[in-house]
Amino acid sequence: MLSRNYKEKTIEWTLFSVSVLTVVILFLICLFLFRDGLLLFKDTSLMDFLTGKFWYPTSINRQFGLLPLFFGSLIVTAGAIIFAVPLGVAAAIYISEIADPRIADFLKPFIEILAGIPSVVFGFFGLVILVPIIQDSFSLPTGQTALTGSIMLGIMALPTIITISEDAISSVPGTLEQGSLALGATKWQTIYKVIVPAALSGISAAVMLGIGRAIGETMTLMMVTGNTAVIPSFPEGFLASVRTMTATIALEMGEVPQGSTHFHALFAVGSVLFIITFLINLIADSIKKRYRFKVD
Amino acid sequence: MANKLKKYSILLLLIIGLVFLGIGCTGTKNNEGSSAENVTGAEPPSAENVSGAESASILLKGSDTVLPLAQAEAEEFMAENSGKSVTVTGGGSGVGIAALIDGEVNIAPASREMTDDEIKSAEAKGINPVETTIAYDGITVIVNPSNSVSNLTFDQLRGIYNGSISNWKEVGGADAQIAVISRDSSSGTYKDFQKDVLQGDEYRPDALIQPATGGIVTEVSQNTNAIGYIGFAYIDSSIKALSLNNGNGSVAPTEESILNGSYPLSRSLYFYTDGEPSGLTKEFTDFVLSEKGQSIVSTVGYIPLKK
Numbered sequence: 061m062l063s064r065n066y067k068e069k070t071i072e073w074t075l076f077s078v079s080v081l082t083v084v085i086l087f088l089i090c091l092f093l094f095r096d097g098l099l100l101f102k103d104t105s106l107m108d109f110l111t112g113k114f115w116y117p118t119s120i121n122r123q124f125g126l127l128p129l130f131f132g133s134l135i136v137t138a139g140a141i142i143f144a145v146p147l148g149v150a151a152a153i154y155i156s157e158i159a160d161p162r163i164a165d166f167l168k169p170f171i172e173i174l175a176g177i178p179s180v181v182f183g184f185f186g187l188v189i190l191v192p193i194i195q196d197s198f199s200l201p202t203g204q205t206a207l208t209g210s211i212m213l214g215i216m217a218l219p220t221i222i223t224i225s226e227d228a229i230s231s232v233p234g235t236l237e238q239g240s241l242a243l244g245a246t247k248w249q250t251i252y253k254v255i256v257p258a259a260l261s262g263i264s265a266a267v268m269l270g271i272g273r274a275i276g277e278t279m280t281l282m283m284v285t286g287n288t289a290v291i292p293s294f295p296e297g298f299l300a301s302v303r304t305m306t307a308t309i310a311l312e313m314g315e316v317p318q319g320s321t322h323f324h325a326l327f328a329v330g331s332v333l334f335i336i337t338f339l340i341n342l343i344a345d346s347i348k349k350r351y352r353f354k355v356d
Numbered sequence: 357m358a359n360k361l362k363k364y365s366i367l368l369l370l371i372i373g374l375v376f377l378g379i380g381c382t383g384t385k386n387n388e389g390s391s392a393e394n395v396t397g398a399e400p401p402s403a404e405n406v407s408g409a410e411s412a413s414i415l416l417k418g419s420d421t422v423l424p425l426a427q428a429e430a431e432e433f434m435a436e437n438s439g440k441s442v443t444v445t446g447g448g449s450g451v452g453i454a455a456l457i458d459g460e461v462n463i464a465p466a467s468r469e470m471t472d473d474e475i476k477s478a479e480a481k482g483i484n485p486v487e488t489t490i491a492y493d494g495i496t497v498i499v500n501p502s503n504s505v506s507n508l509t510f511d512q513l514r515g516i517y518n519g520s521i522s523n524w525k526e527v528g529g530a531d532a533q534i535a536v537i538s539r540d541s542s543s544g545t546y547k548d549f550q551k552d553v554l555q556g557d558e559y560r561p562d563a564l565i566q567p568a569t570g571g572i573v574t575e576v577s578q579n580t581n582a583i584g585y586i587g588f589a590y591i592d593s594s595i596k597a598l599s600l601n602n603g604n605g606s607v608a609p610t611e612e613s614i615l616n617g618s619y620p621l622s623r624s625l626y627f628y629t630d631g632e633p634s635g636l637t638k639e640f641t642d643f644v645l646s647e648k649g650q651s652i653v654s655t656v657g658y659i660p661l662k663k
Contacts, residue, residue: 118541192578201533201581287565301564311540311567
């Protein structure tokens with residue numbers, strides 16, 4: 061009896077220390093990120109960084125303006141959401157509620173494979189196939205635009221949105237559906253009045269995770285958006301080239317001397333990105349709580 | 357409840373302790389390596405190598421343009437001399453030179469000459485940079501093969517890249533907007549091009565930035581309105597190299613014109629060392645300059661010193 065207790069305690073403590081370690085690692089990452097990011101403000105004022113309209117990191121009159129990068133990320137992510145959320149949720153509803161189980165079993169693994177494709181492959185596909193198509197269909201000087209990035213990002217976020225939404229929809233208790241049908245509601249009324257609302261917290265989580273992937277995506281966007289640090293207008297900006305925050309870090313970190321102002325500027329951009337992701341997670345959490353459907 | 361409270365307090369204490377530990381680490385790091393490369397500086401082998409000339413391994417760090425060449429040379433050199441090791445990393449000309457000044461590397465490959473500032477700060481640290489030319493390269497301006505424009509003057513090229521010219525018809529081509537493509541700002545070629553062609557002007561802010569030369573080649577090969585610049589080694593049949601005129605007539609980028617300096621964007625590729633090369637550094641440099649080493653230069657696509 062004693063040894064069994066001992067074993068329990070050991071397992072408990074191992075798991076406890078692993079989780080403590082995770083928290084500590086996260087704290088240290090924050091610490092290093094913000095420490096290097098804050099050093100930028102020895103040379104540039106915070107206002108110049110947050111409201112600057114130009115990103116000229118290596119010229120003589122260098123300027124570290126966040127706005128073009130921030131709006132670049134924003135417009136590409138917004139485009140991806142507009143494209144991927146309706147499509148993803150519709151696909152999830154189809155797979156879990158409408159499709160023949162055999163078709164659903166066939167579709168699911170394919171969607172999961174889509175999630176496993178490396179982003180550089182998506183980027184290459186976008187560069188070689190989608191970029192010329194966009195250029196021709198809108199007669200643009202180049203097809204490397206925010207729209208191209210949005211479409212690629214949307215495709216990449218789809219598997220996340222579909223699989224998690226599908227899980228949420230499938231886990232809605234069958235009694236709810238049967239009850240609705242018994243009251244005389246049609247299949248479609250049941251789906252959008254009962255099942256989707258009941259699964260809403262899961263669907264919101266799926267959407268937020270999709271956004272999380274979109275905001276943090278680097279490689280594909282670097283390859284297809286043209287990386288032009290100009291503030292995009294809306295909605296015409298979709299047909300212009302943009303540069304995202306992640307692409308800037310990836311582009312410039314390679315050759316930037318460590319400890320220089322430029323180096324700290326890239327860390328500052330990383331800090332902003334971190335804060336944004338953190339806020340998105342907080343929002344996702346609160347949505348989840350607010351819409352929690354009491355099914356018991 | 358009490359158990360929970362205990363757990364929380366332990367967690368809190370642990371976090372506080374480790375955060376302070378972290379702060380302690382960052383503090384010492386700040387004192388040691390304030391300028392560049394904490395990571396490399398902390399590696400014992402590189403530090404030993406620089407001081408001891410007889411060591412069996414050397415470290416190269418610098419230009420991404422030279423990287424494929426230096427890598428190929430190092431592989432061949434190590435295949436011929438077992439037990440001797442040559443480590444090559446990129447990072448950019450500026451990073452390599454900074455590392456040389458800090459005494460962290462044996463050779464800094466560079467696609468540009470050291471600036472006066474860099475030479476000054478090297479001398480201040482007691483480093484005596486010696487330049488060895490290892491190969492030649494020419495920055496080549498490329499367009500789509502279907503573009504009717506086949507030569508540009510320096511003023512036209514400068515106008516295209518600083519934003520004063522935006523339509524191909526202004527330089528004798530079709531009526532179409534020019535899609536201007538550049539490398540990213542951390543590239544040495546970006547800086548060479550800015551110095552030689554833009555002569556200090558800013559790149560137009562709406563230029564497309566590609567992270568690698570391969571991206572420029574792909575975009576130019578499929579976009580009829582695009583213009584870009586690449587290293588000579590990257591020319592292939594999917595793109596068209598332009599002849600350039602900086603006042604002395606139009607010159608096409610060829611091995612001859614780059615070698616005799618008549619091509620206006622020809623440049624040398626360098627190895628920078630602290631003092632004359634010695635020990636393994638000398639062995640490797642001699643290998644690169646040897647007939648075999650120079651034939652590797654041709655294979656990689658750059659232009660060898662002796663023909």
